[in-house]
Amino acid sequence: MTVDKQTTEPGVEREAGGPPAPTQRKITAVLGLDRFSGLYVWAVLILIFSLWVPDLFLTANNARIIAGSQAITAMVAMGLIVPVACGAFDLSIAGTLGVSVCTVIWFQANHHGWALGIVVALLVGLAVGLVNAFIVVRLHVDSFIGTLGMSSILLAGTEWITGGGQIANGVSATFTGIGQNQVWGLPLPVFYMVALAIVLWWLLEYTPIGRYLYGIGGNPQAARLAGIRVGRVTTGAFLLSGLVAAFSGVVLAAQLGSASPDVGGPFLLPAFSAVFLGATQVFPGRVNVPGTLIAIFLLATGVKGLQLAGAPSYINDLFNGAALIIAVALAARAYASQRKA
Amino acid sequence: MTPALNVTKMSKSFAGPRVLDGVSLSIEPGEIRALVGENGSGKSTLIKILAGFHLPDEGSAEVDGQPLRLGDGTSSEGLGLRFVHQDLGLVNNLDAVDNLALGVGYSSFRGGIRWRQERKRARKALADLGYHFDVRRTVDRLAMSERTALAVARAMGPRATPPKVLILDEPTANLPAAEAQRLFQLARRVADSGVAVVFVSHHFDEVFGLAQSVTVLRDGQHVITRPVAGLTEDGLIELVIGRQLEQVQHDAKAAERRAVVLEAAGLGCGVLDNVDFAVHAGEIVGVAGITGSGRDEIARALFGGLDRTGEVTVNGAAVPKLRPDKAMAMGMGLVPAERHANAAFMTSTLRENITVVRPGTHWRGGILRKSAERSDVARWLERLDVRPRKPEFTMADLSGGNQQKVVLARWLRLEPKVLVLDEPTQGVDVGAKSDIHTLIDEAAAQGTAVLVASTDHEELVRLCHRVLVMRRGRIAEEISGGRMDHDVITAATIGRDQADAA
Numbered sequence: 001m002t003v004d005k006q007t008t009e010p011g012v013e014r015e016a017g018g019p020p021a022p023t024q025r026k027i028t029a030v031l032g033l034d035r036f037s038g039l040y041v042w043a044v045l046i047l048i049f050s051l052w053v054p055d056l057f058l059t060a061n062n063a064r065i066i067a068g069s070q071a072i073t074a075m076v077a078m079g080l081i082v083p084v085a086c087g088a089f090d091l092s093i094a095g096t097l098g099v100s101v102c103t104v105i106w107f108q109a110n111h112h113g114w115a116l117g118i119v120v121a122l123l124v125g126l127a128v129g130l131v132n133a134f135i136v137v138r139l140h141v142d143s144f145i146g147t148l149g150m151s152s153i154l155l156a157g158t159e160w161i162t163g164g165g166q167i168a169n170g171v172s173a174t175f176t177g178i179g180q181n182q183v184w185g186l187p188l189p190v191f192y193m194v195a196l197a198i199v200l201w202w203l204l205e206y207t208p209i210g211r212y213l214y215g216i217g218g219n220p221q222a223a224r225l226a227g228i229r230v231g232r233v234t235t236g237a238f239l240l241s242g243l244v245a246a247f248s249g250v251v252l253a254a255q256l257g258s259a260s261p262d263v264g265g266p267f268l269l270p271a272f273s274a275v276f277l278g279a280t281q282v283f284p285g286r287v288n289v290p291g292t293l294i295a296i297f298l299l300a301t302g303v304k305g306l307q308l309a310g311a312p313s314y315i316n317d318l319f320n321g322a323a324l325i326i327a328v329a330l331a332a333r334a335y336a337s338q339r340k341a
Numbered sequence: 342m343t344p345a346l347n348v349t350k351m352s353k354s355f356a357g358p359r360v361l362d363g364v365s366l367s368i369e370p371g372e373i374r375a376l377v378g379e380n381g382s383g384k385s386t387l388i389k390i391l392a393g394f395h396l397p398d399e400g401s402a403e404v405d406g407q408p409l410r411l412g413d414g415t416s417s418e419g420l421g422l423r424f425v426h427q428d429l430g431l432v433n434n435l436d437a438v439d440n441l442a443l444g445v446g447y448s449s450f451r452g453g454i455r456w457r458q459e460r461k462r463a464r465k466a467l468a469d470l471g472y473h474f475d476v477r478r479t480v481d482r483l484a485m486s487e488r489t490a491l492a493v494a495r496a497m498g499p500r501a502t503p504p505k506v507l508i509l510d511e512p513t514a515n516l517p518a519a520e521a522q523r524l525f526q527l528a529r530r531v532a533d534s535g536v537a538v539v540f541v542s543h544h545f546d547e548v549f550g551l552a553q554s555v556t557v558l559r560d561g562q563h564v565i566t567r568p569v570a571g572l573t574e575d576g577l578i579e580l581v582i583g584r585q586l587e588q589v590q591h592d593a594k595a596a597e598r599r600a601v602v603l604e605a606a607g608l609g610c611g612v613l614d615n616v617d618f619a620v621h622a623g624e625i626v627g628v629a630g631i632t633g634s635g636r637d638e639i640a641r642a643l644f645g646g647l648d649r650t651g652e653v654t655v656n657g658a659a660v661p662k663l664r665p666d667k668a669m670a671m672g673m674g675l676v677p678a679e680r681h682a683n684a685a686f687m688t689s690t691l692r693e694n695i696t697v698v699r700p701g702t703h704w705r706g707g708i709l710r711k712s713a714e715r716s717d718v719a720r721w722l723e724r725l726d727v728r729p730r731k732p733e734f735t736m737a738d739l740s741g742g743n744q745q746k747v748v749l750a751r752w753l754r755l756e757p758k759v760l761v762l763d764e765p766t767q768g769v770d771v772g773a774k775s776d777i778h779t780l781i782d783e784a785a786a787q788g789t790a791v792l793v794a795s796t797d798h799e800e801l802v803r804l805c806h807r808v809l810v811m812r813r814g815r816i817a818e819e820i821s822g823g824r825m826d827h828d829v830i831t832a833a834t835i836g837r838d839q840a841d842a843a
Contacts, residue, residue: 202708205709206707206708206709206711207704207707207708207709208700208701208704208709210709211693211696211697211700211709212697212700214686214689214693215686215689215693215697218686218687218688218689219682219685219686219687221682221683222682222683222684222685222686223686223697224646224665225641225644225646225665225675225677225683225684226665226669226684226697226698226751227665227666227668227669227670227698227699228665228666228697229666285688286688
């Protein structure tokens with residue numbers, strides 16, 4: 001008798017050849033319902049609010065406000081995609097954003113010039129990424145815990161830089177122009193967002209690095225045994241999320257023209273929501289750039305529409321939270337039923 | 342005297358052939374009985390029936406004269422059957438006291454655990470077995486034999502009824518030789534207290550060193566139960582495999598000797614101890630061995646998946662340890678065992694699964710050319726006859742055999758100089774298995790040096806020019822030419838160590 005243990009793997013040992021759930025897959029695939037459901041929901045939301053509050057909602061100005069106000073969140077979220085793709089959380093992005101805002105404003109308030117401020121702010125972002133990577137890769141601290149600690153440290157940093165209050169003096173008009181000027185009727189940050197989206201989309205989809213990131217996120221052990229330098233790639237991911245968060249901070253500082261210690265915090269949850277909601281879109285099951293953008297603008301449209309229709313201000317957080325849970329739960333369900341087929 | 346355990350005509354089948362066929366046996370209190378047989382001979386099925394995990398088709402069992410309610414785990418425990426399974430079932434991040442309390446609970450006083458009393462009790466339970474270590478150390482900081490002792494202490498620990506039969510399922514599989522000796526003393530102490538000990542082992546030197554009697558199972562049937570005294574090792578091997586050793590033999594593939602490609606010198610890793618070997622271009626070398634012999638580590642140690650000592654060279658250039666990327670760059674490829682854990686990206690596409698090693702081949706002008714990549718992958722899927730032949734399907738859509746082909750394609754695409762395969766047809770259906778064997782042959786024919794570690798000895802006979810047989814971390818034998826045979830390999834893996842015999 002041979003040592004042939006035919007281990008059966010449930011759900012995997014089925015007949016080869018048949019695509020999963022053929023008929024259902026076909027119908028939804030033609031309409032793109034499985035991959036672009038967010039776009040449909042977005043269209044429906046726009047339609048609803050256009051009928052409900054036409055004179056307030058369906059205006060160029062409103063579109064501009066939504067685009068401008070979400071550019072920072074979108075950039076932070078896109079930076080976050082990179083570590084999440086390789087299975088690491090970076091909870092320190094909001095802290096990095098805050099430190100960056102405070103740094104670049106502090107440099108101007110102390111007459112060191114905004115250009116130097118930007119350079120230092122970006123270097124601080126890279127340094128935070130490097131320390132995060134050291135904690136996670138070398139010290140083997142779980143990324144959730146490591147970056148949570150880091151975000152608290154960064155909050156302390158913003159308190160220290162600002163002295164606990166707001167700084168707004170000495171901010172150059174050239175600098176605020178970076179965040180407030182408009183081109184073709186759209187605020188500049190929208191263009192930064194688009195540029196960043198293109199770069200990250202290219203990085204994740206059209207470079208070997210992107211493959212390595214998703215490979216590590218999918219199965220770190222298999223990635224290692226496929227010759228991928230897991231530690232090095234993870235380090236790069238943290239560096240990139242730190243840099244992007246710092247850059248977003250510079251743009252936010254230019255938008256606001258001032259710095260206060262609590263400036264970063266409110267960006268954390270929306271960024272995470274957008275990334276995970278985005279993972280149900282375009283390339284279901286993996287975090288990705290276009291999905292994240294769809295998620296951001298879907299949520300922003302819903303929130304803005306409700307506000308214009310007279311909903312109270314707490315609707316923002318309520319809508320974001322509920323949408324995230326519902327979307328991810330639906331995606332998990334679809335995924336489970338596909339696996340069962 | 343009432344036997345401690347009496348099993349009568351036990352049979353069991355799982356959708357098809359009988360894996361256990363009318364097995365009867367009887368063990369006296371205080372007796373140490375070895376239970377031996379090849380993998381698939383029915384040993385584990387019998388043990389799982391006694392543990393109440395499987396319900397047998399027919400048969401009965403009594404413990405100390407009391408009938409066992411079959412298929413009922415509480416009955417088996419209630420009558421005094423105690424088990425130590427191969428994985429020991431300990432919780433690694435808890436200490437000895439907590440592990441002993443698992444399933445039994447703690448002694449408490451007004452809702453609080455009486456820690457001092459618990460620790461004292463744990464120390465005593467281990468001291469009774471001849472072990473003295475800090476009971477507050479967590480399991481992952483204990484030596485392997487200490488863990489085994491802890492598992493035995495837990496099995497022997499206080500329950501509603503005193504223990505009557507202790508069943509040890511391959512307890513030494515993961516133990517170095519010196520620690521195995523301590524376990525023997527432990528088993529003798531248990532037996533001296535009047536408990537019958539059933540000892541499943543592939544190490545025949547242990548059977549001769551420890552057991553008073555031996556029961557041999559083969560193909561689900563009881564072959565013989567007899568005293569160990571008067572039995573030779575060759576005799577026992579023949580009982581286990583059911584044939585005389587020299588009976589069936591055919592020639593191994595003859596290999597023309599070409600240049601050495603892969604060479605290991607003084608290789609050490611886990612139980613692997615100072616192993617030397619070389620694989621020539623175009624040669625397929627097999628590695629056989631039972632669990633714990635070093636077979637499990639060898640592939641990953643070579644590739645850098647596990648830390649190692651010693652030198653590994655490819656075409657004379659040293660491969661640094663723990664650097665799979667370097668090994669890969671130097672022309673080595675690894676198809677690891679346990680595809681799901683070590684090789685497959687289940688939610689990624691077949692395209693990404695194949696090109697994950699060196700995706701840069703389709704990188705032109707700063708962009709990964711996906712259409713070129715897709716047609717490249719489609720070619721490989723066709724060459725390996727992967728079904729469905731769809732580069733954009735995810736790995737999870739495929740059967741086990743097709744997944745394994747994808748993992749193989751991943752490395753064949755790079756045309757490696759050295760291909761290391763660990764259990765290449767694990768969990769793979771018969772058709773895919775034969776395809777995979779053909780592909781391995783083809784790779785070797787093109788000059789790749791191939792090393793195959795496998796527990797499937799038919800597979801080794803089918804593929805290899807020669808087979809290295811591992812025992813206790815060393816190469817104990819090399820089988821080639823006319824001796825290449827399934828039974829010869831099996832016998833060699835379980836044979837007595839030359840060093841022990843001396």
